[in-house]
Amino acid sequence: MKELLDMNRIPQHIAIIMDGNGRWAMDRGLDRTFGHKAGLDNLEQVTTVCSNLGVKYLTVYAFSIENFNRPAYEVEALMGLVLSFFKMQLFHNNNVSFHVVGDVERLPQSVQDKLRSMVEETAMYDGMAMTIAMPYSSKQELVNVSKTIARKVQNGEMNIDDITEDTISENLWTNWMPDPDLLIRTGGEVRISNYLLWQCAYSEFYFCDCYWPDFSEEELHKAIISYQNRQRRFGKTEAQIEAEAEEEVNNK
Structure with a gap:
C-alpha cells in the first residue's frame, strides 16, 4: 500500500482511538490485560511508522476518565503496563518527543512520575510529537x-x-498542537467516545474493523490513502476549493 501514498499529502496530525484490545485477547482465550499489553507493543510500531512517514503529531487515546469504572484489577494492570511500556530507545531512535494530556493528577503517583519523567527526558527531540491522552475526557x-x-x-x-x-x-489541554487532520478508530465501533470533541470538528474520520493489536503498517497506509482521496472543504463548495488549488498552482 505504501507506493499508493502521496508523500506530499501526509496528514500533519493523526489522532487514534486504540480500541479492541480486550476483545482481541478474549478471542484468543486470554485475559483482557494481555490485549492491553499487545496494544502497547503495537503502539511502538505505529509510532515508528508515523515518524518515518513525516507525521508531525500523533495523539492516541490510551485511557479515558470513564475507564476508571472498569474492574479494579484491569485498571491496576493498565497502570502497571504504562510503567513498563515507555522505552527511551523508541523516542531516541525516531527523534520523537513524548507528551501527555488529560487529568494526570487522577493517576497513581508512580504513573504520574513516570509520565512527567518521559516528557522531560524527550523534550530535546524535535521530530514527531507523540501524545498520550490519559486519563482523558473531552467533556x-x-x-x-x-x-x-x-x-x-x-x-x-x-x-x-x-x-x-x-x-x-x-x-x-491540547493548546500547543494543531487540530487533528485524521481521526482513526480501530475495533469496529463507529463513535468517538468523548475524544477531542472540540478539536475534531473538521477532522476526517476513518473507522476499521481490525482490533488495535492487529492495526499494522498496511492498515495505517489504508487509512491515510482514504484521507488523501477526500476533499477537505471546511464549509466551502467544491468549486471554491478547486479554484483555490488552481490559483495556488498558477502562483508557483
Missing part, C-alpha cells in the same frame, strides 16, 4: 475551559464579549 476538558474563562471574566482579566473560538482553543 471534562471543556468544563475546565469554561471554568478557566469564567474566572478570568470574574476577575476582570477579560470581557465576556472578547471570548472567541480561539479563546476556547487556547485553554484546552
